Amino acid sequence: MIVRTMCPKDIAEVAEVEKIAWGPLAASKETIAQRSAVFEKGSIVVIEKGQVVGYAASQLTDHISTKSWDAQTDCGQIAQSHRPEGAIAYGVSMSARPGVSGKGVAHHVIDAYTKMYLGGGCRAMCVGSRVPGFVKWIRHNQDGNLTDYVVPQTDGRFRDPELRLYAANGFNLLWDMPDYFPDEKSAGHGAMMIRTQM
Ligand SMILES: CC(C)(COP(=O)(O)OP(=O)(O)OC[C@H]1O[C@@H](n2cnc3c(N)ncnc32)[C@H](O)[C@@H]1OP(=O)(O)O)[C@@H](O)C(=O)NCCC(=O)NCCS
Missing domain, CATH: 3.40.630.30 (Gcn5-related N-acetyltransferase (GNAT))
Structure with missing residues (x-):
């Protein structure tokens, strides 16, 4: 490669x-x-x-x-x-x-x-990630919201597959971003991910 x-x-x-x-x-x-x-x-x-x-x-x-x-x-x-x-x-x-x-x-x-x-x-690398698991998750968690969804679970893993991809490559969550990008599965939302260490 x-x-x-x-x-x-x-x-x-x-x-x-x-x-x-x-x-x-x-x-x-x-x-x-x-x-x-x-x-x-x-x-x-x-x-x-x-x-x-x-x-x-x-x-x-x-x-x-x-x-x-x-x-x-x-x-x-x-x-x-x-x-x-x-x-x-x-x-x-x-x-x-x-x-x-x-x-x-x-x-x-x-x-x-x-x-x-x-x-x-x-000083840093940032990326706005979509959250393509959000729409499916919120259907089963109607009391939840975007902030709940993007926060890592107790085992440290993100619920969302795209956030997991960035986490596996050294990024951490900064904040959720409502209305970030028009992706249906994300309901248009996203999250800012940051990496500061080599
Ligand atoms: C994101 C992308 C570049 C990653 O390509 P890649 O590194 O060759 O690897 P894969 O496509 O196999 O994805 C790696 C993992 O990320 C997950 N993932 C990444 N983006 C995802 C998404 N939008 N929805 C669901 N899962 C996603 C995959 O499920 C996979 O998980 P697994 O390893 O547990 O099977 C490619 O999936 C892609 O082009 N996606 C569409 C565009 C996109 O979402 N770009 C990123 C935002 S700018």
Whole structure:
């Protein structure tokens, strides 16, 4: 598995991976190119057997926010939200082809970003996670709410599969974020996750 900065020749394949992972919410070729034009180092690809199997985009910021993904990322375009002097890295998007062997795309992406950002002097890496288990959980826990849902259980494990993925890669919960991203299974909500240690 190779992880490297995205080049213009990768864009068509990256758009394919985005479509598979995100369906109608996938980033277009123009958006993928735009993110790289604003902050080249922030866009990376994961390659397996010569094929793009993963893509991630990130930006730098100078604060951590509770606002929606659209507000925090300039609707995913990053032109108005990337701060070249910022000391906090923020995950804009990540996508993978299903069934990638070994440790999976997320592990390789987060490992590469950790070396680049925390190893390069950033104070923290943040990501706004969706909470795709929330709608199912709230159906059976009608007295509960988003804050209850995102807090780790007594055994330390998160209820949500996407939060568990970030926790398995060194992230901790900062706060829940109502109306973060229009994902049906999350009822539009999310949670801010942070990693500060190599
Ligand atoms: C998130 C993603 C990049 C991870 O890819 P990967 O590292 O190759 O690994 P997998 O897809 O096998 O997922 C790893 C684990 O995370 C869980 N997970 C991650 N995102 C999830 C989601 N949105 N819903 C449910 N489970 C999710 C999986 O169930 C899996 O759990 P398991 O190991 O217990 O089976 C990929 O699943 C993807 O492209 N998802 C759609 C887009 C997305 O949610 N991006 C992340 C937010 S920006």
